[in-house]
Amino acid sequence: MKIKRSARTIIIVQELLNRPHHLFPLTYFADELGVAKSSLSEDIGLIKETIARLQLGIVETVAGAAGGVRFLPLIGAEKRAKLAKELCQRLQEPERIIPGGFLYMNDIIYDPEIAGWIGQIFASRYVYQPPEYVLTVETKGIPLAMMTARALGVPLVIARDDSKVTEGSSVSINYVSGSTRRIQTMALARRSLPRQARVLIIDDFMKAGGTARGMKELLQEFEAEVVGTGVLIATVEPEQKLVGDYFSLLELVNIDEEKKQVEIRPAAWVTQPLAEEEGLWQL
């Protein structure tokens, strides 16, 4: 079946966007679309240019026998700034304040579209050195971690509050939750992760950093290399967290329960171009 060039472009872009970071051999598309590999280069060139114009990422052609084409999500600084600003506006709504000085944000972090953007922003930092796994601990960070894993084309791994009989043997550690100062347990099924994997830690919120440190300690048991720790929101205070190298999309400056005011702002890196995006959007 002969497929028109314009339809071909739709098919290719659809496959690329559906599986970020997956390298599709050119023969895959050539066979699927019934065209010579040489005919594909013009299609791919157009896709590359359009995705760059939208500041959504890089469509990369890898030469050679093991080569092909892949889509690497990289949300440009301008778009990141816009998304972060919109998030701040919504998170500052006074009715989100929960007694005890907490911020209700489930409606935002469980929204697939928003979580999808956040995941793509986190993935933007690892465009050329993607991790092999994304780790989170149950429960609230799971949707964000899932969408980050999706954008990186890697599996998600979920640590549990306790070991589960349905997951087989597991490794568990105790850690001190930074804010409540309570001793808690975190467990990960042995089969979840091979030894010496490269892992990105994702969570929704960081105050003292106790949970993130717990995840790092758990990963040590698997001899994993932690490539980074990313959270949606980190509090400005305490400045000194229990983990050193983390990044957050937003910074929570203050919640004033009395005045019903929330102060939250994008982290500095969000609105500045990443090294990886330099020269990328000029067409």
Next chain:
Amino acid sequence: MKIKRSARTIIIVQELLNRPHHLFPLTYFADELGVAKSSLSEDIGLIKETIARLQLGIVETVAGAAGGVRFLPLIGAEKRAKLAKELCQRLQEPERIIPGGFLYMNDIIYDPEIAGWIGQIFASRYVYQPPEYVLTVETKGIPLAMMTARALGVPLVIARDDSKVTEGSSVSINYVSGSTRRIQTMALARRSLPRQARVLIIDDFMKAGGTARGMKELLQEFEAEVVGTGVLIATVEPEQKLVGDYFSLLELVNIDEEKKQVEIRPAAWVTQPLAEEEGLWQL
């Protein structure tokens, strides 16, 4: 800035696929792309035809002032059957059997690509009557429920094992887990769900159906209408579940720990065309 037709098509398809079930007014694309609305109809026609050819869903044009264009995921029977068969093959690997007769499947249900396909298959059943929310209970069902919510363009809601101080006031119920016969608690933050919402329940596994019945009871407290209950795997025994109206993608016939054998098959509806897809793929 003038954009070529072929680039226009890429931009439109990218936006449509990124936000399933979202109705984009034609003026949105006309403004974004700097073209007259009339020029868009040819682009959209081509996208519609190509998405149907791939059996991925319906690109629907809604006429009138409040109209526009949207993408409704609907995975065709042929593609559903292929995906379900591949899943069965993987789930039947003998090394998945965990002492106690459980099946390890985290690597599959936490894989964003696989979870994405499963979510789109679940969403296929609600293409013309989508729910307003997708509900699951922590933890293992969350990635599947998230990808189902994504495919339906609606928020995810997560019930917890216990009420959490960070989520404000909540409603909690007790239920008897069907397989362990233990009394458990399930809680949902009051702000998670408005009254009388239409809700789809999603989970990874159903044996007796106690957890699903718990979720239904929890939803009654919110006067919600349950539009359906979908699980990835339901056991064939007990045939009589604690909830009447559920569907599963796969059916677990038997796990034989001694012989290291797992028998699992696609549910009948998966491989048969849905009423909604009749005549849809003929071009």
